[in-house]
Amino acid sequence: MLLPTPETMPQTPIFSSMLGSSCSGQVQPDMGERCVDPVYQDGNIVSGSLEALIERLVPTMDYYPDRTYIFTFLLSSRVFIHPHELLAKVGQICIKQKQQLETGTEAEKAKLKSFAAKIIQLLKEWTETFPYDFQDEKSMKELKEIAHRITQCDEENGTVKKIISQMTQNLLMALSARSQYQEIREKFRQPVTDKGTILKNKPQSTQKDILSVCCDPLILAQQLTHIELERVSNIYPEDLMQIVSHMDSLDNHKCRGDVTKTYNLEAYDNWFNCLSMLVATEICRVVKKKQRTRMVEFFIDVARECFNIGNFNSMMAIISGMNLSPVARLKKTWSKVKTAKFDVLEHHMDPSSNFCNYRTALQGAAQRSQTANSNREKIVIPVFNLFIKDIYFLHKIHTNRLPNGQINFKKFWEISRQIHDFLTWKQVECPFEKDKKIQSYLLTAPIYSEEALFIASFESEGPENHMEKDSWKTLRTTLLNRA
Numbered sequence: 001m002l003l004p005t006p007e008t009m010p011q012t013p014i015f016s017s018m019l020g021s022s023c024s025g026q027v028q029p030d031m032g033e034r035c036v037d038p039v040y041q042d043g044n045i046v047s048g049s050l051e052a053l054i055e056r057l058v059p060t061m062d063y064y065p066d067r068t069y070i071f072t073f074l075l076s077s078r079v080f081i082h083p084h085e086l087l088a089k090v091g092q093i094c095i096k097q098k099q100q101l102e103t104g105t106e107a108e109k110a111k112l113k114s115f116a117a118k119i120i121q122l123l124k125e126w127t128e129t130f131p132y133d134f135q136d137e138k139s140m141k142e143l144k145e146i147a148h149r150i151t152q153c154d155e156e157n158g159t160v161k162k163i164i165s166q167m168t169q170n171l172l173m174a175l176s177a178r179s180q181y182q183e184i185r186e187k188f189r190q191p192v193t194d195k196g197t198i199l200k201n202k203p204q205s206t207q208k209d210i211l212s213v214c215c216d217p218l219i220l221a222q223q224l225t226h227i228e229l230e231r232v233s234n235i236y237p238e239d240l241m242q243i244v245s246h247m248d249s250l251d252n253h254k255c256r257g258d259v260t261k262t263y264n265l266e267a268y269d270n271w272f273n274c275l276s277m278l279v280a281t282e283i284c285r286v287v288k289k290k291q292r293t294r295m296v297e298f299f300i301d302v303a304r305e306c307f308n309i310g311n312f313n314s315m316m317a318i319i320s321g322m323n324l325s326p327v328a329r330l331k332k333t334w335s336k337v338k339t340a341k342f343d344v345l346e347h348h349m350d351p352s353s354n355f356c357n358y359r360t361a362l363q364g365a366a367q368r369s370q371t372a373n374s375n376r377e378k379i380v381i382p383v384f385n386l387f388i389k390d391i392y393f394l395h396k397i398h399t400n401r402l403p404n405g406q407i408n409f410k411k412f413w414e415i416s417r418q419i420h421d422f423l424t425w426k427q428v429e430c431p432f433e434k435d436k437k438i439q440s441y442l443l444t445a446p447i448y449s450e451e452a453l454f455i456a457s458f459e460s461e462g463p464e465n466h467m468e469k470d471s472w473k474t475l476r477t478t479l480l481n482r483a
Contacts, residue, residue: 038409045069046410047402050080053409058093059118061101061111067125068416074130075237075419076412079400083133087142094119094146116150116160123147124167131174132238143168178234209295210282213441217298221305222432223439224275224314228381231268232426237419239264240391268384272317277447279321283330284448284456292460293336296322300342307348310365310379312358319349326450326457329468333461355386366421375431382422391418451475 038048038056045056057065057073077086101112123146127134134140147164214220242265279299286292299318306315321327322342328334350357365380372378398411448456455475463469 047406054089061115064118072416075416084138091146119150127171214438217301218305220302225311226430229430234264240419275317276321279318280324280327281448283327284453292333296337303345311381312383313381316383326453330461375429378428380425
């Protein structure tokens, strides 16, 4: 009898059907007297002890857990148990089941091979979806221990050994790729504060601006989408659970967990801030009002194209940049701007009613993505800070455990549902041609500090009231004293 490979085992697609309105479809083995642990509702586990939930994770001869359950439990389990400890418990259950099948008869040998195939499938899904769980030596040791025992189920033709070897190789490649990405730390751009750069009557003839690099709003929106998808692709589900577990405060949306585990989130958050400041810099440093008006209208058009694409994160960053005080105070400039399109954008990002308008637009983009035939229509890039807030508050308003001590698994179904959506969106391959020149400018062009933005803004349009005059005087004095 040939050992069934994971690829030939009947499976529901890991993403297309995962976490729909119902997570039914789990085969429920006879739990005997333990039927009250875990607790089911409409065919789904809603609570249970950690031990019972782990038992539901491990396949048996007649049972394989639904992939939605595998994803949700592996995602949430790190809140209660370290991955290497979970692996050890899984290994212990495997040993017990393996021993029960080791009677020596041909029928039991066939069952043993079938059981081995299911364990391999579980390990394969685990290592592919959560490779970072295996970054430390303890987890790798436990994985090798389970693999060694499962290999013994098929010592005759070595099929299991080959599959496990390939799985391990893929895991090591995934860990290596992620490690390399983290080592290439983004060089955060230092804000420009030099007085010679800011206090000027005329821009230097050799000085570039975004319009000299790209004057087509659609193309710039496409390049921004490229950058967004590249950064999103390096965010993993366990990263998002880290921020749920370690975010002590939402002030400035800063991650307060292990820096090595939240770096990708920090880098993405930093990108949003840099884009906002770049937009403000490009506007404030333009001396002539007519050109400044053109710059404002250009970014409005870029934001609108981002919205049409489904790139809400860049759209929000651009709007945030134009709403910064140094830009917003340029009344003479804004009086010349055709603001109808900007008003529409601000309506979509209106924070009232918990960003109801934005959420409606996001839902529409998500529905379009589900039925899309092309990658162009599949793009959904949510406003990341709002996405993180949603996960965080979902975590805060529901307890991890119920009064009876059981894990509130219903909470983690909902968290995994939202994280799954994000994972689905991040897998979209960007359909737009990459322009290295434009991207280089977006990622490396100088950006002003908040102080420098105000100075440039006052240089463009002088202070209009006593408060602004005092601020302008203080800023000039401070800057000149630094010289």
